[in-house]
Amino acid sequence: MTTVARDSRTVVDPAPPPAKPAAGPSRHRFRAVAGFAFGAALLFAVAPLVLSDFRLSLLAKYLCVAMVAIGIGLAWGRGGMLALGQGVFFGLGGYAMAMHLKLADAGPGNMPDFMLLYGQLDELPLWWRPFASPWFALPATVLLPMAVAFVLGSLVFRRRVRGAYFAILSQALAAAMVILLIGQQGTTGGTNGLTDIQGFFGYDLDDPVNQRMVYFIIAGTLLALLALARHLMQCRYGELLVAVRDGEERVRFLGYDPATVKLVAYVVAAGMAGLAGALFVPAVGIISPALIGIVPSIEFVIGVAVGGRATLLGPVLGAVAVAWARTALSERFPGGWTYLQGLLFVVVVAFLPGGLASLIGLARRGDGERWFGRLRRTRRTEGQAS
Amino acid sequence: MTDQLPGLYVRDLRVSFDGFTAVDGVSLDVAPGDIRFLIGPNGAGKTTLVDAVTGLVRATGSVRFGDRELLGRPVHRISRLGVGRTFQTSTVFEELTVLQNLDIAAGARRGWATLLRRRHGIPDEVAEALEVIGLAGRADQLAGTLAHGQKQWLEIGMLLVQDARLLLLDEPVAGMSHEERDATGELLEQVSRDRTVVVIEHDMDFLRRFARTVTVLHAGRVLSEGSVAQVQADPRVQEVYLGHPVDAGPTPLEA
Numbered sequence: 001m002t003t004v005a006r007d008s009r010t011v012v013d014p015a016p017p018p019a020k021p022a023a024g025p026s027r028h029r030f031r032a033v034a035g036f037a038f039g040a041a042l043l044f045a046v047a048p049l050v051l052s053d054f055r056l057s058l059l060a061k062y063l064c065v066a067m068v069a070i071g072i073g074l075a076w077g078r079g080g081m082l083a084l085g086q087g088v089f090f091g092l093g094g095y096a097m098a099m100h101l102k103l104a105d106a107g108p109g110n111m112p113d114f115m116l117l118y119g120q121l122d123e124l125p126l127w128w129r130p131f132a133s134p135w136f137a138l139p140a141t142v143l144l145p146m147a148v149a150f151v152l153g154s155l156v157f158r159r160r161v162r163g164a165y166f167a168i169l170s171q172a173l174a175a176a177m178v179i180l181l182i183g184q185q186g187t188t189g190g191t192n193g194l195t196d197i198q199g200f201f202g203y204d205l206d207d208p209v210n211q212r213m214v215y216f217i218i219a220g221t222l223l224a225l226l227a228l229a230r231h232l233m234q235c236r237y238g239e240l241l242v243a244v245r246d247g248e249e250r251v252r253f254l255g256y257d258p259a260t261v262k263l264v265a266y267v268v269a270a271g272m273a274g275l276a277g278a279l280f281v282p283a284v285g286i287i288s289p290a291l292i293g294i295v296p297s298i299e300f301v302i303g304v305a306v307g308g309r310a311t312l313l314g315p316v317l318g319a320v321a322v323a324w325a326r327t328a329l330s331e332r333f334p335g336g337w338t339y340l341q342g343l344l345f346v347v348v349v350a351f352l353p354g355g356l357a358s359l360i361g362l363a364r365r366g367d368g369e370r371w372f373g374r375l376r377r378t379r380r381t382e383g384q385a386s
Numbered sequence: 387m388t389d390q391l392p393g394l395y396v397r398d399l400r401v402s403f404d405g406f407t408a409v410d411g412v413s414l415d416v417a418p419g420d421i422r423f424l425i426g427p428n429g430a431g432k433t434t435l436v437d438a439v440t441g442l443v444r445a446t447g448s449v450r451f452g453d454r455e456l457l458g459r460p461v462h463r464i465s466r467l468g469v470g471r472t473f474q475t476s477t478v479f480e481e482l483t484v485l486q487n488l489d490i491a492a493g494a495r496r497g498w499a500t501l502l503r504r505r506h507g508i509p510d511e512v513a514e515a516l517e518v519i520g521l522a523g524r525a526d527q528l529a530g531t532l533a534h535g536q537k538q539w540l541e542i543g544m545l546l547v548q549d550a551r552l553l554l555l556d557e558p559v560a561g562m563s564h565e566e567r568d569a570t571g572e573l574l575e576q577v578s579r580d581r582t583v584v585v586i587e588h589d590m591d592f593l594r595r596f597a598r599t600v601t602v603l604h605a606g607r608v609l610s611e612g613s614v615a616q617v618q619a620d621p622r623v624q625e626v627y628l629g630h631p632v633d634a635g636p637t638p639l640e641a
Binding site for chain 2: 231232234235236237239240242243246247249250251252253254255256257
């Protein structure tokens with residue numbers, strides 16, 4: 001039994017790396033609780049005090065994007081699935097919510113205003129009708145995207161479609177959905193989308209107090225999704241997901257079906273995007289094809305990449321930072337943002353694959369010198385080569 | 387665990403890729419508890435044979451493990467029947483710790499209720515494997531930071547906790563130092579007490595020390611089979627390795 005153990009110690013000379021102060025489970029939990037308390041204080045106390053109503057409603061919008069980002073962090077950062085079409089699930093959730101709110105605005109038995117405007121229909125289309133009930137519409141905002149993701153994922157992961165092929169496929173889906181929505185103008189609002197949403201379960205959305213309430217709902221949901229993502233990353237499933245990301249074949253030889261493992265993360269990410277879309281609608285008052293197509297789908301991913309895809313908080317902070325920068329810079333340099341965004345993405349992917357979150361990790365380990373040292377070395381060797 | 391240890395029975399196994407026949411009608415039996423070495427020149431079909439047994443490539447013929455037919459089952463089902471393998475390049479999960487690697491390997495039969503909970507402490511079989519492979523002191527180290535030999539031991543440890551009854555190891559000692567090879571050989575002897583082991587290996591010194599039986603493959607067929615001495619004395623083996631039969635001088639297995 002112990003012969004090998006003894007041998008290995010004599011055989012392998014490198015000593016184990018300097019033991020990090022092992023953070024026990026209780027310390028981990030304490031840090032997590034403290035972190036959540038800090039986040040809650042920031043979102044629920046500081047932000048409403050410091051920000052104007054207008055800025056607070058912008059923040060509500062950013063936090064919706066951050067919810068999508070949490071899901072992408074799980075699917076892409078931990079599961080290796082570059083989900084470039086999360087706009088589809090965001091849109092499904094958004095449209096489900098908007099359909100219900102439009103019907104509620106119109107009142108029982110009436111058709112939404114845009115349908116009357118286009119005047120092609122005499123009565124409400126059949127597939128709109130269930131959305132009149134909040135008991136159908138609210139669960140649908142989450143379950144509908146999850147169901148679509150389940151069907152798509154089952155087909156795709158079992159056929160071992162991955163990497164760039166998966167990314168392109170998911171993006172094609174976003175394009176297809178936009179085309180479908182625009183083509184069915186009479187029932188979907190076409191390019192305009194579903195606009196001018198007035199009320200939110202009896203509350204007037206024009207009232208700043210109610211807008212503030214929507215913000216609080218969004219902030220609370222974001223924290224809940226963060227807690228869910230944290231648990232999924234730290235439980236055994238989370239470890240297995242990373243294993244699938246790094247060695248799908250190896251996991252198969254251990255007796256797991258990687259397709260199922262990936263499917264779970266993908267479906268959860270879709271549910272998060274759906275919920276985000278649903279909450280986006282009362283915060284912004286509109287859902288339209290332009291908000292869910294290829295471009296927004298890519299922007300979701302950029303935020304995640306910038307923040308650090310494999311971490312818990314990286315995607316959230318990255319998404320909020322990129323969305324905030326977009327607003328701030330577009331106000332001053334209209335049109336310039338697109339270029340800057342592209343540049344940001346290239347720089348992060350090329351020089352900081354772990355995102356901004358990896359900078360914190362480097363600083364904490366005191367590795368900054370080593371990192372810059374490596375840069376210097378690279379440059380020196382390049383110089384020698386030329 | 388208590389049931390009889392199964393052996394591996396391969397009959398008329400054939401694997402073709404686009405007209406090229408990599409394994410051409412191989413039949414071989416590996417007795418329960420054996421340490422069988424598969425040797426042969428490059429392209430002899432050794433790895434392809436293991437690929438076929440583990441379900442990675444399509445094959446015709448029959449591969450039985452005990453009384454269960456393996457051909458036609460998907461990879462993860464074959465694995466759950468107790469067939470484990472390693473690869474030429476180490477394929478541990480480098481971003482996970484040694485403990486996490488082993489815990490995942492031990493968990494294929496876990497239900498979702500367990501998967502969605504956190505791991506508390508170290509499962510018994512994982513603790514045992516940590517001792518056997520000599521990595522108990524490195525349980526919390528990232529697998530990517532292990533030395534080459536330690537990674538290979540971790541792979542074997544993963545097969546142990548997976549409760550594989552048949553271990554298929556593809557060049558487990560490639561790139562190892564002498565001491566590491568000896569340690570690996572002793573590890574194999576230890577695990578073969580209640581498992582069947584098949585090893586693909588080029589290292590003849592390692593083979594002479596630890597093989598119980600040997601199968602020589604050449605061009606997709608079984609060329610020779612038997613004990614180390616029997617195979618060493620087989621003129622056909624000498625011809626394949628040296629290009630012509632020799633009646634004197636060192637055989638390739640002694641070189």
